[in-house]
Amino acid sequence: MGRFRSQAVGMDIDRGAIKAVQITPGGGGALQHVGFRRLPPGAVSEGEVADHDLLVSEIREFWSTHSFKGKSVALGIANQKVVVRLLDFPRMSKEDLAGAINFEAQDHIPMPLDEAVMDYQVLGPQGEGSDLDRILIVAAQKEMVFRYTAAVREAGLRPVGVDVKAFSLLRSTLPDALFEDEGAVLLLDIGTELTNLVVSQSARPTLTRFIPGGSGYFIQAIADAADLSEDEAEKQLMNPEVRIGYADAAIGAEVEEAGDGSGEGLDPALIYDVRRGLEDAAQTLAEDVQRSIEYHYSQPGSREVSQVVVSGEGALVAGLDSYLGELLGLPAQLAHPMQKLSTNRSNVPDEQLQMMEPVLAVALGLALEDE
Numbered sequence: 001m002g003r004f005r006s007q008a009v010g011m012d013i014d015r016g017a018i019k020a021v022q023i024t025p026g027g028g029g030a031l032q033h034v035g036f037r038r039l040p041p042g043a044v045s046e047g048e049v050a051d052h053d054l055l056v057s058e059i060r061e062f063w064s065t066h067s068f069k070g071k072s073v074a075l076g077i078a079n080q081k082v083v084v085r086l087l088d089f090p091r092m093s094k095e096d097l098a099g100a101i102n103f104e105a106q107d108h109i110p111m112p113l114d115e116a117v118m119d120y121q122v123l124g125p126q127g128e129g130s131d132l133d134r135i136l137i138v139a140a141q142k143e144m145v146f147r148y149t150a151a152v153r154e155a156g157l158r159p160v161g162v163d164v165k166a167f168s169l170l171r172s173t174l175p176d177a178l179f180e181d182e183g184a185v186l187l188l189d190i191g192t193e194l195t196n197l198v199v200s201q202s203a204r205p206t207l208t209r210f211i212p213g214g215s216g217y218f219i220q221a222i223a224d225a226a227d228l229s230e231d232e233a234e235k236q237l238m239n240p241e242v243r244i245g246y247a248d249a250a251i252g253a254e255v256e257e258a259g260d261g262s263g264e265g266l267d268p269a270l271i272y273d274v275r276r277g278l279e280d281a282a283q284t285l286a287e288d289v290q291r292s293i294e295y296h297y298s299q300p301g302s303r304e305v306s307q308v309v310v311s312g313e314g315a316l317v318a319g320l321d322s323y324l325g326e327l328l329g330l331p332a333q334l335a336h337p338m339q340k341l342s343t344n345r346s347n348v349p350d351e352q353l354q355m356m357e358p359v360l361a362v363a364l365g366l367a368l369e370d371e
Helices: 054-066 094-105 142-154 164-172 216-224 230-237 248-259 268-297 321-329 349-365
Strands: 009-013 016-025 030-038 074-079 081-092 116-125 130-142 160-164 182-189 195-200 205-211 305-311 332-334
Touching: 009 349, 016 054, 016 094, 016 349, 030 074, 030 349, 054 142, 074 142, 074 164, 074 349, 081 094, 094 116, 094 130, 116 142, 116 205, 130 142, 130 160, 142 160, 160 164, 160 182, 160 349, 164 182, 164 195, 164 349, 182 248, 195 216, 205 268, 216 230, 216 268, 230 268, 268 321, 305 321, 305 349, 321 332
Parallel strands: 009 074, 074 160, 182 305, 305 332
Antiparallel strands: 009 016, 016 030, 081 130, 116 130, 182 195, 195 205
């Protein structure tokens, strides 16, 4: 597990919202403050800053309505201009390794290296007794990163770090009990328009993917299947009565109970169509995830995936974690990132925090750093 950044606020920005978390260092870390603000359309698109001035205005307004201490923030990025590669190199000195990586990266990073910011981490031996070290290499387009940091600076804040969102999940949602597990665990953060996927073995990433599609795709699938507006489809997405994966025969009984005999209950035909749209979108996501699992298995030293942990806005869809687990043939559970903290001293009551914690997984991970 990570240690706590010095009062830095973990800030997760995507098309749907700004989510931010601040932790008090010491004593296991206490949750100090939580912020959430919906973003208007057009500020962020496909994980990138789309309207600089609009995003600056929204960040500035967001910050003014909260009581975060200091102005240091750690940002997360996830889009198609971020590249993560795992490569094996003969064991060598730090100086020689840096030169070898810069040379080898040209063949594995699909962007000009002079237009990218690049970093790497030595994960350890490629396998037991191997004289090869597995190296995690991350590259991101400079201009894309700059647009985020420039927006934050213009809003009056100080960016102190930029991390890949998928890696933040290793710090916030990977269950501690699985650190020494012989298997691998798959972390799945279903955001508004992108899903962050990371496979971890012994708390180290072995595969990272950014899958197009998220809760926004679920909303569109519901709108198409049930002939609803996007606003109404979004309401139905979070409707607890529309629990994905329930047997069709149970729908009528549930709807009658919800109506209390008044005749004003939910329309069974609507519920059926909403669930059908949800399940179609979930199946498409599961197919993408399954392909990633199969790729993981094709790599040397890969272990069997033993569990799926689901976070993000999509985790709020009733029954989605279990349904994805059924489709993948794996046990699945919701992420509980607040278990990494000692206590809640924030502006959000425990009951409300318990409901929204999967959405804060990336922000919390950004407020943590590796040991």
